[in-house]
Amino acid sequence: MGIDDAFDAFQRTVNEDIDKTRLARERRDLFKTALRSEPDVLEAFGSGSLSRSTQLKPIHDVDIIAIYDPDEHPEWGSEGPSAEDALEHIRGQVNRLLSQSSGTHDNVVRHTLLRNHAVKCFLDDPDDPDAFTVDVMAALRQEDGTLLIPEQLNTRWVPADPEYLIGKVADHQRAWPHFRPLVRVLKQWRHTVPVEGRIKSLVMEVLALNCMPKSGNRSEGLKTFFTAAAVRVNEGVRDPADLCGEIQPDLDHEGLSAAFAEAAEIAERACTAAAEGDTDQALRLWQEIFGEDFPAPAAPAKAPALITAPALITPRPIKDAPQG
Template sequence: MGIDDAFDDYQKTVNEDPDKTKLARERRDLFKAALLSEPDVLETFGSGSLSRSTQLRPIHDVDIVMVYDGDAHPGWGVSGPSAEEALEHIRTHVNRLLSQSNGTRDNVVRHTLLRNHAVKCFLDDPDDPQAFTVDVMAVLRQADGTLLIPEQLNTRWVPANPEYLIAQVAERQRDWPHFRPLVRVLKQWRNTVRIEGRIKSLVMEVLAVHCMPDSGNRATALKTFFTAAADRVHEGVWDPAGLCGEIQPDLDREALAAAFTEAADLADQACAAAAAGDTGGALRLWQKIFGDDFPAPAAPGKTAGAITAPALITPRPIKDAPQG
């Protein structure tokens, strides 16, 4: 197996099943069409990783933004109770249009829950940890194109621009067709990193926008990314639109930088092995980075699948499951 073939096979373990992705998009589009029928809604659009096509399997939720007519809601957009009022307004729309019991457009929503910025709409049993949800956010669009988003816990509205990152990712994909697939690979990689706390997937995506090259093969691009990200992460990872501040303020930057450095060293060795004609050695090094799902031949002198004596008494390490 060649390097490109191995990356192709590994990508299949990272990507969501096309039918499940299609279903998620259909559910999102159902909400968009139904909510756009409301007279005080100017536009609806998808947000989040599914809209950027950087989603990791399994897909548990999709995000929708509803742009409301500010003239229809003159009290919105200022600090105070209007933030929670906007979320309750969404819940009223969703229940009337889409509730399982008496929705006028469809019967898909079993339960709704107010969160800080959005209304979480459960299409499955809310007690199911794998329940699929649609998260709907109310916003007001400003003259400069940015959005004001309700923040009910702080009783205020905050600026944001999710469309900025959507456009950035689309531009990077046009420049280099491996960009989005490798973002998914990096999101999967973060689940193998042993640092205090979980690394947000958005951290990896924004780092990819800044640190991933726009040409070359996947192996050299990943080597370049890991090297650049090891330096970049020391600065923190910030909202690329410059509005929402640091994405994960509690991120252990030093530990993540060390993980990037280790991956960069292994990637450098893998690229050198491939250049020297040692494809098997290169694949085993990539497997050290990405885990057992990355295909690689057994090391010389070992039989694939054989159980050695230490393996009989030493428990295998437990890997975190991908969370999307």
Template sequence: MKVDEAFDTIDERISPTSSQAATAAKRVAHFTEILEGLGPGVKVVPSGSWARGTSLGPIHDVDLIVVFPADQQPTWGNGSGTAQEALDHVQQAIKSHLSERYGFSYVWDTEPRNHVVKCRLDGKFVIDEILFPGFAVEVMPAIRDGSALRVPEAHDRQWATVDPEYLIAETARRQREWPHYTALVRLLKHWAKEHPELGFSSLAMEVLALKCIPRPPLFGSMSRAEALRGFFTAAAAQIMKGVRDPSGRCGEIEPGIKRRKARGEFLKMADLAANAVEWEKSGHEFGDDIAIHFLRKIFGKRFPRPSRDWSDYLIDLWWAEMHRTGPEFRDAPHDWNQRFQHSEGPHEAREPPPGQGRTGGDSPDEGPQGPRGGPEDGPKWGPNGGPTDRPGGGFPGANPAGPWSSGAPRNPTRPTEGGPQSGGRGHREAGQPRVSSVARSGGVSLGNPGGHRKGVPTASPVYAPAAPRPDDPAG
């Protein structure tokens, strides 16, 4: 299975079915017909995820805004008592007109809330001990105020200025720029639904997606895995600033989000998405399967399974093998004579094996260099292949794991956690793949950030390091 096929499959699983969409459209049409008949100039504006095309299945409710002309309701939009009055007016109109047209059983219940009148069209029912809330239409009265709307807040006995049409228009524009935008928003909403402990509402995740999903390059393409990597990387920083109304009308949307916890999850997901991107682009025989393996770690069991299941350890070895058999590995010196010839500084050449002095004699004691292969009055060579006066026995340009690793240059496109010449852990930007001990021995690891299984070697058995000298303490 290709990565694009896996994304298409998960989108089909989490999207509303055609019958659910048809039912919702039919009921929206019924409400629109009744509400626009309340007076001249009354308009119904679809709102919410239904209007933006980002609904998750099954559809339990749709949102409608009924916009009244200001001259028809001159007292609305201001005043302490008119907010509840507007909600009551809409509730009575729905109950009377819909009942006359479609019968009393069409609307099972109506309930005024803070901003909307919730109309339940089906009673609650239970199937296999699961409670289904039925279908509901939420209707919000409003007065037009320029490009924005004035809507009631019954709890505070006032009117608020909002602009839900801005998010609808921006979502449509992003969909035109990149055809996978709304599908990716649905997938991120599904992810948030699977992590209720973070406190994301559906609207908050859509607004964060609008802010953090990258735009495709002007003269190029962007895969969905790349968009995920970009989203989680940007969201890890953005979430600490809060999720605010993109139209600038309402301030923060969801104050209850656990920001620090969400940031930690976003960083983890950015690492997994980065791994998926690298494997999708790797050209490896099983690259798509392994990319799906990492994407399934992000989205859980509803994401399609790869054609084959791989252990993280095996993925590590494959990645190390791929990056140690490229041109930079093939062109690197692999025997002692070549390594000595390629040295560029007084301490960069490795000590020759036992029995070969630096002058080409049969004994390390031959020649003017002395018994340790260096000047008698110079620094002694440390156990890790470098002079003892260098930290850790290292030497310039050497692999920090010591002289007995592969000697292959590190992949310049794959930064390690501590930098290209460090063997320890250091600063790592969000979205960069984690690196395990394979990376610190010449390869790069992606699949097992926490370390390898006990008793399993961390170097590829296909490209094992050279055997150590008998007198080398590191061996």
């Protein structure tokens, strides 16, 4: 198996099934269509990893942003109860439009729950740990195109620009068609990294945006990424639109940097082995980074050590010696 074939096979283990991805998009689009029918909704569009095509399987949720008419809600956008009021307004609209019992548009939502920034809408049993949800966020569009979104816990509205990241990912993908697939690979890899606490999916995506090349093959691209990310992560991983600050302040920067450095060293050896024509060894090294799902031949068995008979020892001649 060649290097490209191995990466193709590994990618298939990372990617979500196309039918499940299509179903997630259909559910998202159902909410978009329903919300757009409301007189106070100016826009409704998808956000999150599914909209950027960087989603990792399994897909348990999708994100939607509904842009509301500020003239219809003049009290929104200021500190105080309006953040929670906006979320309650969404919940009322979703239940009226899409509740399983009495929705006027469709009957899919079994339960709704207010979160900090969005309303989580359960399409499956809420007690099911794998229940599929649609997270709907309210927003007000500002003159510069950015958004104000509610933050219920802090009773305020905060700036955000999810469309900026969607555009940057699309630009990188147009320049280098391996980008989105490898973002999914790296999101999967993060689950194997020995760091304290979890690593947010978005951390890996933004690091990939900053550290991935825009040309070359996958092997060289990953080597470049791991090498650059080992340094870059120590600077903190910030919102690419520079509106929301650091994405994960509690990230184990030192541990993740060490994991990147180790992967960079192994990737360097893998690229060297491939350049020298030792494809099997290159595959084994990539498997060392990505785990058993990455296809590679078994290491050659070591030849058993030869057991030889001990050398014959010639007895020393005995000579008579004077004893006096």
